[in-house]
Amino acid sequence: MISLNHALDIPLYRQLSTQIMESVVRGELLAGDTLPSVRALAGDLGVNMHTVNKSYHELEAKGIIEIVPKKGAVIKAKEQKISTKRLEGLSDEFRPIVVEALINGMNQEEIYMLITNIISKVRED
Amino acid sequence: MISLNHALDIPLYRQLSTQIMESVVRGELLAGDTLPSVRALAGDLGVNMHTVNKSYHELEAKGIIEIVPKKGAVIKAKEQKISTKRLEGLSDEFRPIVVEALINGMNQEEIYMLITNIISKVRED
DNA sequence: GATTTGTTATAGTATATATAGAACAGATAA
DNA sequence: TTATCTGTTCTATATATACTATAACAAATC
Structure with missing residues (x-):
């Protein structure tokens, strides 16, 4: 379960990125799994759509997910060797x-x- | 030697705090040593006085230095046990x-x- | 055909960072 | 004593980041 804390001085989009990464580390999210749409997750978490979108793009920049336009965000396979x-x-x-x-x-x-x-x-x- | 990088997305005052902490770790700054005045260091580094002041207060909050008003900033003795x-x-x-x-x-x-x-x-x- | 998708754009508010200049009162040095 | 230096406080401005809000678009899906 994802929970964001507005009181922390850590940006919401970063808290979200970190918690999704932790889910991947735990094996709760596997390669090929799809993340909720930015609107759906934003609704669940009570934040703006753009905040979730920013998090997804951060995860994509880190090579953790792949965003397919008009389709969704998919968890990528873990890399074997770190660059x-x-x-x-x-x-x-x-x-x-x-x-x-x-x-x-x-x-x-x-x-x-x-x-x-x-x-x-x-x-x- | 302290060098600040304006290009990094790390605040100048934080870069300064970190580099001073590294000097302490290396033993270049010992307990009792006095840091330059906020104006003097700001002049050397080419930044504003308030930027150095903010760094010093961050270091004081971390328990690394003690700021004596009208006198200067002094390196405190390292703590033995972490709280x-x-x-x-x-x-x-x-x-x-x-x-x-x-x-x-x-x-x-x-x-x-x-x-x-x-x-x-x-x-x- | 209607809904959902990520994307893009504009706009507004709040906070953080950094700069600039001025003034104050206490400590230090000439 | 006088002059300088000290940290502190205040006001002000500029920029960047974070977050929200609303709207519209085109492609994929149901």
């Missing part, structure tokens, strides 16, 4: 948070455990 | 990026290696 470019992008995103962890006194091992806990949580929910 | 609240905050920040890594085909071990590489880079620079 160097995407790996660099992830590194840039991880870096400032890793720095924050280090400055708060966490060592490498503790960061590993935090990552492990997060992966468990994602798979649980 | 539960801050750990939850870090978890929330890590989560969407971990999900992105997983969805791009990375497994736990590969994420570990990425973290290790990032830590090395931060300490090198």
Whole structure:
């Protein structure tokens, strides 16, 4: 179930993208599955159609779904090997948070455990 | 040396905060050291005084520096144990990026290696 | 033929980011 | 003491982003 929180300082369209990605990671959404139409999902979530549309296009840019005009959004098969470019992008995103962890006194091992806990949580929910 | 990139979609004040935190992690800035005045640093970096001021207050909110009005910004001693609240905050920040890594085909071990590489880079620079 | 689809366009509001200039009061240095 | 520097506060402007709202279009579907 998807739930958006207007109180967070995380954009609604991004919250939606992340939750759809988590569903894919959990195996709830499989390659070939179709996402609801932008209007239908917007109605369910109580947000504007354009907000859902923005999320879908973000997911398409990440290579997670394929949007077929006049038809729908389909989950793509997971990639086997991560591209160097995407790996660099992830590194840039991880870096400032890793720095924050280090400055708060966490060592490498503790960061590993935090990552492990997060992966468990994602798979649980 | 601090360098801000106007082309990135990362706010200037946040780029500054992150780079100061990296200097602390590297041991270039030690507890008790004083940061340049907001006007002086703004002049060096070619940005507005308020931008530096916002960065300093962000660092103060994170517990990294202490701003003494009319005097300056001083690096605080590193905390020994991370608080539960801050750990939850870090978890929330890590989560969407971990999900992105997983969805791009990375497994736990590969994420570990990425973290290790990032830590090395931060300490090198 | 009617509905649904993603797309495109226009418009409005709110917030965030960054700049600019001015003024204040306290601390520091000459 | 005087002058300078400090962080703070205020007003103002410009731009970008986020979100909503409404409308219309053409193609696919029922």
